[in-house]
Structure formats: C-alpha cells, structure tokens
Amino acid sequence: MDSQEIRSRKRHRGKGRVTLADVARQAGVAPITVSRALNTPGRVSAEVKERVDAAVEALGYVPNLIAGGLAAAGTRVIPVIVPSLAILTFIEVIDAIQKRLEAAGYQMLLATTDWDLDREASLVDTVLGYSPSGVILTGLRHRPRVISRLRDWGRPVVEIMEVGDDPIDMNVGVDGVALGHAMASHLLEQGYRRIAFVGSHLGHDYRAAQRLEGHQRALEEAGAACGGVLEYHEPASYEVGVRALEDVMAMTPRPDAIHCSNDIVASGVLLAASRQGIRIPEELAVGGYLGLPLAEHLTPKLTTLAVARSEMGTQAAELLLERLSGKTPERPIRDLGFTLVKGGST
Amino acid sequence: MDSQEIRSRKRHRGKGRVTLADVARQAGVAPITVSRALNTPGRVSAEVKERVDAAVEALGYVPNLIAGGLAAAGTRVIPVIVPSLAILTFIEVIDAIQKRLEAAGYQMLLATTDWDLDREASLVDTVLGYSPSGVILTGLRHRPRVISRLRDWGRPVVEIMEVGDDPIDMNVGVDGVALGHAMASHLLEQGYRRIAFVGSHLGHDYRAAQRLEGHQRALEEAGAACGGVLEYHEPASYEVGVRALEDVMAMTPRPDAIHCSNDIVASGVLLAASRQGIRIPEELAVGGYLGLPLAEHLTPKLTTLAVARSEMGTQAAELLLERLSGKTPERPIRDLGFTLVKGGST
DNA sequence: CTGTTAGCGCGTTCAC
C-alpha cells in the first residue's frame, strides 16, 4: 500500500524538494542506481543512464549535497581561511582558488581570522564540522591543536603564502625572509646606504616580520648601518604609506631609501611624494612587494618583488584536487619564488 | 586511558570524530538532551547543562553541522553570489558581509558567476543543495528560474548592489541610473560640454550600462551633445583607463571631460595623465564612481560618487540575520544612495 | 551491472 509513503513524506515539512527517490521512481530503478548513474556513470548501463538523465531533467532534480556529505563524509566544500579580505594581497589568491575549485565542482567557504591564531583554531574546528573535502589555510604557524587535528584528519590540506619544510600536508608559497633579503640587497646594490624599513601590522602579520628579518640580515651582511624601522600598528593601507613618508622625511639623518612591507604602503608613499613634489628616487628610493597591478601605473613605476599570487592560488587548488582524485601530487611543497621588477622608484 | 572507546563503529570507517552520542554517554544522558543543552539551554536543568558542558569540553566535541543541517534543514551557511572577485568593488561588500555573518556564527560560501546569468542560475541550484540558511546575490536581474525557485524557497534572500521595487525578497543597493545621472549633471554644472563616457564590460555588467543610461539622460535633459561612448569589452582595470585616455586624446573634436564607469578605470586615466603630463582638469576632467580608497590619494584627487559599500554588506547581512532570528525587518528594500566627493579632477 | 540493507549524526515528533 502507498498510504505509508504518503505519510512519510509529510513528516517533516516536506519542502517539496525533488529527491533522489523521486527520480528513481520516475526512472523505474532503485535509488542507489540513480546515485551511481549520477556519480559514477561508468558503472551503469548506457540505457539506464539515459533513463535516469531523462528523469532528472523532467523533475528538475538537484542533489542535496548535505545528505551526500553525511552519508559519504565529504561535501565538496573547501574552506579557505585567510587573515583578512581587506588586504589586496589575498584577493587574487582567493580569486584563483575559487575559479579553479568551482571549475571542478567544489565550492569555497571563506573565513577570516583577523590575524588571530586562536580565532583560526576555532574556525578550523567550525569548518571541519561541515565535513569539507579539504582545507586551505594561510601560513605555516598555527596553534598546536590545529596542526594535530588537521594531520589526523586524513584529508588534503594546503598551507599557502609561506613555504617551509614541515607543512601539515601540502604547501605552496614563497620564502618571506628571502623576499626581505632580496629587496634590501637590491637597494644596497643601487648604492643606497640609509635604508629604512616601513612595517605595517608586524605584530600580527608575522610574514611581514619575516621580510623585516631578511632586510636586517642583508644589511648586516653588507656591514650597512640600519636606517631605522618604522612600525605602524594597523593593517597596510595607502594611508600608512602617507604617514610613513611624513615620518621618514622628518628623521635625522634622513634615510635615502625606504623598504616597505608591501606594495600598498609603498604606493601610498609614492602617491604622497608625487603630491608633495618629493623627487623619487633622487631624494628617496622606494621598494615594495607583491607586484600589485597598481605598481606599474605609478610615476615612477614602483620597484617591487612580484609574487605570482594567481599562480599560487591555482596551484594550491590543483594540489588539493589532485589528492581528491586519488593521485599523489609530485612536489607537494612548492616554493614559487619571486621576481624583481625594477621600476624607476629605486 | 579513556580514548580507545571510540572504536565502536566499524561499518563506515569511523574517523574517530566525537559525536553527540559520545558526549551523551560521557554525561550520562540521552543524545537528545545534549542537543537541547547545546541549542536551547533554557529547556534543561542547570545541573544537566553543566554536566553536558563538561563532557563537551573533556571530549573536544565539535557539532557536525552537516548532520544538523540534514535533520533540521539549515546549515548556517550563507552563499554569496557575485560576478567576480577581481573587481575591487565587490571585495569591500563581501568583506563586510563576511564579518557580520561570522560574528553571528554563520559561514559565507562564496561563488562567482563571471557575469553570466546562466551560470548564476546553475550556481543557485548548486548552493541550494547545501540547505543554506539564506542567500545573498548580486543585482536584480536573474533568470526566471532563479526568481521562482528562491521565491518558493521560503528562506531569506537579499539582492545587493542595485535597488528596485520588486526584489525576490529583500534588497539593499543603489540606483545605477541615478548614479550616472548625477555624475553627468555634475560635469555639466562644472561647465564641461563634450563629455565622453568610458565603459568597461557594459555588455556583461548591466549595472555599468545603467550608469551610462543615466549619463545619456542627463545630457539630453541639458540639451548637451553626446561626447561619445568608448566601450571596452573586458573587466575594469587601470589598463583600460590608460587605453581610454589614449583613445580620448585622439578623438576630434576632443572631449573636455570623461565620465568613467568606475573608479578603477578613472584611476587608470588619472595615473596615465600624470605620467604623460596631461593637465587635469584643465585639459580633461575625470569623474568616477564608488569611492575607492585610492581615489583620494591621487593627484589631483578623483571626483567620485562614493557608495557605502561596507555599509551595504553589513546591512545585507543584518537583514538576513534579522529574518533568521524570526523578526520582520523594517524597510526590507533599502536604497543607500551616494555622495558626491568633489576632488580636483573635475 | 543492479538491488537490498543499514546507517552517516542530528533534531523533530510525541510520549513519559
């Protein structure tokens, strides 16, 4: 009898959504066969596949990924955890990740830590509650709990932005100390002697602090005096650059170059200098990082260390997808390096 | 000591995750009681609540939101669907949405349509498969299927960026035609007579096309001749601005002002002009939209129509959250308006 | 290649 069926439908407010069982009924097969026709088409006969496809079309069936996730554990969701969205740096990476994942039928769940590792830890707990297929997170420094949980978890994890020997699982990024060292060396080679470092949010953004470390190491190696470190306790912005220029011009002796912790700050310096008629690089040289699109439109062009951010995102997504498809990616730890883009600002 | 107990399930590989049942056992109550202690603490005795909390703490229990979602329908996920992440415009809005949602314990699922309404439609299908608690999407134009599905769906939906009379559910944005009209009027008031419109991606970005419509309407009303429309079939970028300046300077008769479809393009124009020594606004006036942070750091400052993008994101999230908490928000359709920020560029 | 059976972890009945 079908009185039972009718009853079981309206138990929870039915929402009227078409389910896999409806499709099965329409196609005259068992639910599991529909599932297979949809997920592993190779395992059903062509004829059944066709009937199922027709039924799906006719009923407008859309899979309930939540149910699938519960049953199979794995929801085709990839949480991406970054410090902030207000920083241009992360946007291109995220954009690339998202494009690649979406093309493969995965959805990106975006969460931000606001540079707080404790928040990161609790976010990791939360997102694991979604039975995601994998996780992408920023940097290599995390609370021990995060590391052990993700290690035990058994699904792919990619750490981005920074590289190191011992990631949780896989890793794509650049060496922050090397970045700082390279820019300082460049400035020294160009003959600048009093090089100030302008840092933003160094206490929170430890990757910016790594660049400072590289900077100082390069100065020491060259036997150069430290031109000073200006630290601003807020996220990078053009405004920070504006203030930094002001502060640097007021220093005695005055630095002849400034090494900015990123392109946004460096751009702020350049824009302010142009407004104030300070000649770059004669009076002051300026170097930045990351190769933001803006850098090459400034006058003079900003000398910067370009990092392939889109590439980083794409590769992170691809490492993840490869693992999800059962393969073992080669080179699961990837240092993407950087390129010095010499502009007129140094 | 107590850790090996978890092995009891063998059917599906247990993954060792702590479940509500584990907590119940530890606390000596039924699973449902744990559920209540966690979700509706008012309905259990203080003593039980305490025991449950202790057990949760001891076992490190993290709720499986997927299971909760299946049972109750509603996963505390809010999909946010935007055209692209490569456009700064959307970033601040998304950032604000994300912050507000995360603070309320919801996660943002980010998806991009690449300006394609068919893609949007299929994305909506997909994300509804996650049993989300609500949906935020961009603009008011959608495929009929999207509109009917979301209308029937019965959960909160907010459309952002654009405003109109008849949203699917709730709506926060600005009037695109009014924006275009206001900037053109401003330029006319300043005495400019040959005003060119520079558009980017107009075929895809119909909201930019609305600004053009407002522009043309203003010119007509003033009886001014059309200074031409330059259209670039690619997303907005500084580069588009650079090319636009070139193209405008080659026009005869030459426009005395350009009205850019957004600040990124306008900034590109200003930066290129500064490089080439073209005097702004004497030789050419430039106006843009949105009030990007960069606008006020340029020389001269860019005249722009500032739109409160963060505010838009926050309000969208808040409308959603209000409805999720059972209230009926007042003013579910909100026009946020805009402000003319007069810079030196006009 | 297809069907049967038995849950995934939780919240909603409706009893007590």
Next chain:
DNA sequence: GTGAACGCGCTAACAG
C-alpha cells in the same frame, strides 16, 4: 524536564 523512536537524503557495503 527528559527520553524513544523515527527519518532528513544519500551512499558504502555487500549481495545476486
């Protein structure tokens, strides 16, 4: 205030 069933929609395991 608390508990026992039951099912949300789907898929892994094993048949046949």
